[in-house]
Amino acid sequence: MTKFFRSLHNWLGLILVVQIALWFLSGLIMAILPIEQVRGEHLRLVISANWQQAVVSPQQILQQHSARASFSLSERLSWKNNQLAATPVYLVNDGSELYRYSAATGNPVSALTEQDIRQLALAQYNGDGTLQAASLLQQLPQEVQQLPAPLWQIQFADSNNSRFYLDPATGKVIRVRTDSWRWFDFFWMLHIMDYQDRSNFNNPLLITFSASALLFTFSGIVLLWRRFRPRKRHTNPITAGN
Incomplete structure (x- = not known):
């Protein structure tokens, strides 16, 4: 039995050594x-x-769509009087x-121009x-592949190699990707x-x-227990009779 567990432990160790090291390394880096x-x-x-500006109810909007439609909240950003403003x-x-x-009027929100997107990204x-650089992407890169297209990708020349991904209709930053995120990923x-x-x-x-x-791990525990388990003492019968 001991020979079987030792052989199993050794072969598993040879197979798993690289991945176990990667688990510890990746966990350490992410921490x-x-x-x-x-x-x-x-x-x-x-x-x-400010959602007090919302006049139209969600039910009024959802009536225009199928029963499977899902609903969430966002903001439409704008640059007014050198200030960043948001409407629901x-x-x-x-x-x-x-x-x-628009939660204020119920009207569809149209896409922003590239000039608007650039200004809102900087803001x-x-x-x-x-x-x-600014690019309207119909096919998204791996770092934002789970988001719906299209998105504006804004690239910044900084030490983080930062990229902002903006909603083309609201101007809101949906994701930020940097070199730190890429290493983490x-x-x-x-x-x-x-x-x-x-x-x-x-x-x-x-x-x-x-x-x-x-x-x-289990095979290692078994081998460790068999190596260090308490041994039974054998009493010498001649000594015991004296």
């Missing part, structure tokens, strides 16, 4: 990186709309389409770089072993390696 910095919260100015907006996701309505940017990929989408925590590869690592 070290401040999550606020990873999300780019220090680079983004957040402004909220309803977002309706109906099938594969995203609709935006929401708290960094020390300059705006380098890389190590997250190694940690969950999803090398394609980097989001599936229940993929078969992770489950298989995790189960093998548990078996590796």
